Amino acid sequence: MRSGVAAVALGLALVTTGCTMEANPVVRQVAQNPVTPIVLEIVKGGLVKLATSAGAQNPPVAAIALAGVWGVSELEKKVAEIRKEAGAAEPDTTLLLINQTIDGTVRTSVFKISTGRKLSVALNGRFVQEIEPRRISITAEPGTDSTIVVSDAKAGEAVFISRTLAMGSGDRSYADLETGRDNKVKRDDRSADLRVDGGGGLTTVNGAWAAKWTSTDTPSLAGCGSLPEASWTTVLYPEEPPVEVYKDVWCLRSGDGRYGTFAWGGGIAGWPDQWKLAYVLWKKADDK
Structure with missing residues (x-):
């Protein structure tokens, strides 16, 4: 059985300077807006659905869509198809799999959550760990009403600014x-x-x-803020670096004390001294 629900992905438009380009995927994930909490419920042994009970705080349009409900024999094939369909168009999609036993048969509802941000998922107040990247699996207790809350694990991180810098020689030496x-x-x-x-x-x-x-995790305000003082430097690269550094990701601490992160954001052929840096700064406690 396949069921579709309208969904709107959380959008991100990194403003660039000089030209339009795709941001580094690490920085793109960091700059995405926090996810509004999403509440799902299982009532009277039925299939899981977006909550409609009194007090549920779902937004009018959530960044979530039901991809389908499948049995054990079909599940992995369908998950692979969903991943393939998403491809480059939805690179940050997280799949939420909710396993239920109904009338003796295991059925799995697969939801697509359109964000690259780290999610926190709780079943009846018990937090569930993300075992695989971009895939969270929950098994509901048969015959028990349940509430599932999907929230942003880093909701306290507010973005102050996100940009892509074009730096090089002459007038573009400083940023x-x-x-x-x-x-x-x-x-x-x-x-x-x-x-x-x-x-x-x-x-x-x-x-x-x-x-x-x-770290293999996505940079965070808490993560960058917890790095030891010995990790910080004023010299990132003493001279024009080799191509390999384009995979590097850095934490930032601006002159005004805001933490952030940046990574290589692209380049221009024939401009060996041209730096394209996609970056995010998070707000300080006293920023509005």
């Missing part, structure tokens, strides 16, 4: 992270945070710092 300015930022401008030097190297200036992110 201001708080405003996203990357053109004609003066050398003596105290708001500048990043500098590309004459040899193509990248450094921080004016009290800004950077630390390489080595």
